[in-house]
Amino acid sequence: MAGTRNTKQKMIILSLLKNAKQPLTAGEIYNKALKIQPNIAKSTIYRNLDAMLSRNEIKQGMLQSGESFYSLADGQNHLHYLICKKCNRMLDFPRCPLGDLESDIATSLDFEITDHTLQIYGYCRKCQRN
């Protein structure tokens, strides 16, 4: 069975995600992990993230650049963010406007919804001034 062993590498990745104030890209996780274990491989990061994803331990989103970002799937978490186009800060967006619509769509368009992503772009408080 895949993803069962608690390796040092997996623990590092989990703790990085746990301590992060915002979702991290695979590259960010890699760079942070390098400081803890200097010989960790990028492929290890990706393989662990994939395994965690399929076990629903983490969630995945997509930036406009095509990079994926990851965050812990700890109940509170979701995939709705306000993303600042200047500083790339990702703010939590606590409300999901899709709850009611989902069932409407399912019946009216005969489409079985499994998930969705919503990303709102603009400028955060700080960057509005610059």
Added chain:
Amino acid sequence: MAGTRNTKQKMIILSLLKNAKQPLTAGEIYNKALKIQPNIAKSTIYRNLDAMLSRNEIKQGMLQSGESFYSLADGQNHLHYLICKKCNRMLDFPRCPLGDLESDIATSLDFEITDHTLQIYGYCRKCQRN
């Protein structure tokens, strides 16, 4: 000034987007364009798409795979799609549930929204059966 000349290549790309029933990826545009002009270069596709984007002639979205897709920005168009995870068909999703929320967010979180993307994943009518 960039993107001003009406080259044969630009015209091909525009007509492909105009005649497409759904957004196209750069790769799809390239393959279709090859049949019209067999020596067209991928970089020409990308450079034209970039130029059109910065002139707001087209809009860009992102698939879960990290591939970008493009569609004409002709008023009707928006970036809300139902994307089938099996056949990759993209259905129009005519309702935007964000209209009211946007102004709320702007004031309550002090975030200046410029745009957003919403992608809903699941299974279309056909693929629900397979």
Added chain:
DNA sequence: TTTAGTGCAAATGTTTTGCATCCAG
């Protein structure tokens, strides 16, 4: 012990860039 997980390197696939040439205005 045994096999999932790792590190490393090479391969993928999309997108970008350098550069000599070409052509729209």
Added chain:
DNA sequence: CTGGATGCAAAACATTTGCACTAAA
């Protein structure tokens, strides 16, 4: 003409994969 646009090839990215080796259980 002349600079913007092209085609081609190479480079730059993020991500995936093959394989021998390592280490968790």
